[in-house]
Amino acid sequence: MSSEMERDILKVLVSEEELQRRVTELGEALYQRLEGKEPLFLGVLKGCFVFMADLVRACQLKCDVEFMALSSYRGATVSSGKVEVTQDLCSPIEGRDLVIVEDILDSGTTLAFLKEKLLARGAASVTIVTLLDKPSRRTKAITADLAGFTVPDEFVVGYGLDYNQQYRNIPYIGVLKPEAYSS
Ligand code: IMP
Ligand code: MG
Secondary structure, eight states, X not given: OOSTTGGGEEEEEEOHHHHHHHHHHHHHHHHHHHTTXXXXXXXXXXXXXXXXXXXXXXXXXXXXXXXXXXXXXXXXXXXXXXXXXXXXXXXXXXXXXXXXXXXXXXXXXXXXXXXXXXXXXXXXXXXXXXXXXXXXXXXXXXXXXXXXXXXXXXXXXXXXXXXXXXXXXXSSEEEEOGGGSOO
């Protein structure tokens, strides 16, 4: 750990090697599930962007890629419980097989809202892929179809996940030192 940013990391939860290995497995599992289809990969910004880039390359299906931005966090480490669409899709999704790509499934508020919205818009199917799953904090009845790693109830950063919009470019999943949480 050398950079100024990395000095804020208390411990590594999932290493770069573990991430790479698991994302390859997830890509192959998705390929098998959706073989013969041309899904639309729908990334939930901003946290998905690193995972999504690796996942689509690990899954050699003919597909297209879109992004939506949803917000339920207001710079805090606890969800506000309300979800807003801050950036919507520009193309119709009727009849499409969707793969939602999310960084972490926490309370489930975001994905429960999104899944319902997409099905209401006429998606043929919705497959949820999340890199991390924090089942201990779930308040909504929603599960991922594929999850990379189950993590304990700790706030994690890196590989796309942020604290106050920072630390997304740390290449592994880590836990911040308490003093890194500014008030
Ligand atoms: P949910 O709606 O509570 O499931 O929260 C999902 C969103 O909250 C994720 O997409 C993340 O953006 C954010 N989030 C939840 N837990 C963490 C965490 O430990 N680190 C960083 N972001 C998190
Ligand atoms: Mg997110």
